[in-house]
Amino acid sequence: MKMQSRVGSFGSLEEGKEPHVRITNQPNRPLPLRLLQFILLLLGVAIVFSFLSIYTSRFLKIQNVAPMIQSKFQPCVEEVKNLESWIRPPSTLSHNMNDTELFWRASFETRINEYPFKRTPKIAFMFLTRGPLPMSPLWEKFLKGNEKLYSIYIHSLPSYKPDFPTSSVFYGRQIPSQVAEWGRMSMCDAERRLLANALLDISNEWFVLLSEACIPLQNFSIVYRYISRSRYSFMGSFDEPGPYGRGRYNENMSPVVNISEWRKGSQWFEINRKLAVDIVQDAVYYPKFEQFCRPACYVDEHYFPTMLSIESPHLLANRSLTWVDWSRGGAHPATFGKGDIKEEFFKRIFNGDKCLYNNQPTTLCFLFARKFAPNALDHLLEHSSKYFGF
Numbered sequence: 001m002k003m004q005s006r007v008g009s010f011g012s013l014e015e016g017k018e019p020h021v022r023i024t025n026q027p028n029r030p031l032p033l034r035l036l037q038f039i040l041l042l043l044g045v046a047i048v049f050s051f052l053s054i055y056t057s058r059f060l061k062i063q064n065v066a067p068m069i070q071s072k073f074q075p076c077v078e079e080v081k082n083l084e085s086w087i088r089p090p091s092t093l094s095h096n097m098n099d100t101e102l103f104w105r106a107s108f109e110t111r112i113n114e115y116p117f118k119r120t121p122k123i124a125f126m127f128l129t130r131g132p133l134p135m136s137p138l139w140e141k142f143l144k145g146n147e148k149l150y151s152i153y154i155h156s157l158p159s160y161k162p163d164f165p166t167s168s169v170f171y172g173r174q175i176p177s178q179v180a181e182w183g184r185m186s187m188c189d190a191e192r193r194l195l196a197n198a199l200l201d202i203s204n205e206w207f208v209l210l211s212e213a214c215i216p217l218q219n220f221s222i223v224y225r226y227i228s229r230s231r232y233s234f235m236g237s238f239d240e241p242g243p244y245g246r247g248r249y250n251e252n253m254s255p256v257v258n259i260s261e262w263r264k265g266s267q268w269f270e271i272n273r274k275l276a277v278d279i280v281q282d283a284v285y286y287p288k289f290e291q292f293c294r295p296a297c298y299v300d301e302h303y304f305p306t307m308l309s310i311e312s313p314h315l316l317a318n319r320s321l322t323w324v325d326w327s328r329g330g331a332h333p334a335t336f337g338k339g340d341i342k343e344e345f346f347k348r349i350f351n352g353d354k355c356l357y358n359n360q361p362t363t364l365c366f367l368f369a370r371k372f373a374p375n376a377l378d379h380l381l382e383h384s385s386k387y388f389g390f
């Protein structure tokens with residue numbers, strides 16, 4: 001490093017000396033006094049500079065030399081980093097890291113648990129969609145006034161061009177995306193991509209996966225309190241006998257995943273930062289699921305529930321926060337439209353279940369619900385204060 005700095009300074013000064021050499025080789029031409037003065041001045045400056053550079057490289061420590069070199073070759077480089085520059089979220093969500101690079105970057109974690117600044121933990125709402133977000137006006141109403149407590153990420157088809165106005169909280173929140181197919185590993189890849197992008201903001205503490213057909217069922221303060229005060233993350237995870245549960249297990253996954261460890265659960269999760277990093281950095285379970293869980297094994301229903309149940313069972317509530325109605329039967333849950341949005345409908349959701357919250361029984365089991373058709377929006381907006389308290 002010392003060598004480099006010296007060679008660098010001499011190199012550039014020698015170039016400056018070149019005309020001097022050529023001119024002295026031509027004795028017949030008289031030297032104008034001005035030029036001579038100028039050359040002497042240059043020489044003087046050169047000597048002072050080489051002395052300075054020898055002096056400084058000898059007496060300054062290595063770490064002080066490094067910025068000198070940097071400032072010599074990269075005059076546009078940023079100022080010395082202060083804490084603020086490490087904790088400020090990225091100013092734009094666009095980047096050109098591929099998944100390997102992004103996941104590696106997102107897996108950086110601090111190992112000192114106390115933050116040396118006031119950190120307000122945020123909920124990252126991650127929307128996994130094909131294109132438009134028809135329920136966005138309802139979400140805007142839900143989020144209003146809580147700007148410091150959440151962030152938004154959207155993964156849509158790469159071909160989709162969003163048209164949110166600049167005033168919208170959804171404006172500019174699209175992450176670099178790829179095609180994701182239901183039931184395939186590309187779907188889990190999209191979810192990991194959402195998690196990884198959201199992890200880049202150090203204030204994001206909880207990560208909620210949502211679809212374009214999801215709606216919030218409570219006001220923001222209740223949602224924030226419920227999630228932030230929970231001892232467990234809300235990942236649906238259960239052991240189901242029969243063809244749609246254990247029947248999808250493949251012996252080839254053993255011994256990494258054993259049949260008694262095989263889990264099923266809804267894709268729509270809420271997890272904390274630790275589990276999000278575990279998912280993004282996973283290289284143990286991923287290859288097994290990619291190779292041995294293909295339709296009719298729907299990998300998005302098994303990969304995260306199984307993996308997290310093996311690694312961190314004590315951190316899971318084993319239930320989802322997103323209400324869904326499978327009672328009509330078939331391969332897809334019920335979709336609700338305009339005609340369904342009545343008071344009795346929401347009473348059914350709010351009073352229909354009992355569950356555990358921090359090991360205590362409660363009837364408040366769901367914070368979100370799906371699936372809602374775009375034509376349900378107007379009714380939902382109109383009655384949101386009566387139904388949901390916002």
Ligand SMILES: *[C@@H]1O[C@H](CO)[C@@H](O)[C@H](O)[C@H]1NC(C)=O
Binds near residue numbers: 100
């Ligand atoms: C990302 O780029 C790196 C470096 O070019 C490469 O090694 C890696 O395989 C790429 N990953 C993906 C998922 O394309």
Ligand SMILES: *[C@@H]1O[C@H](CO)[C@@H](O)[C@H](O)[C@H]1NC(C)=O
Binds near residue numbers: 254
């Ligand atoms: C599978 O899990 C069960 C229960 O956890 C355990 O008894 C058994 O030894 C495991 N088998 C293998 C092959 O790891």
Ligand SMILES: *[C@@H]1O[C@H](CO)[C@@H](O)[C@H](O)[C@H]1NC(C)=O
Binds near residue numbers: 317
């Ligand atoms: C969730 O299930 C795991 C087993 O997979 C269990 O160890 C854990 O205690 C359960 N969580 C709660 C809150 O009951």
Ligand SMILES: *[C@@H]1O[C@H](CO)[C@@H](O)[C@H](O)[C@H]1NC(C)=O
Binds near residue numbers: 219
């Ligand atoms: C949220 O809802 C609860 C219960 O419905 C209510 O007590 C509270 O005042 C509401 N909070 C806000 C900020 O509207």
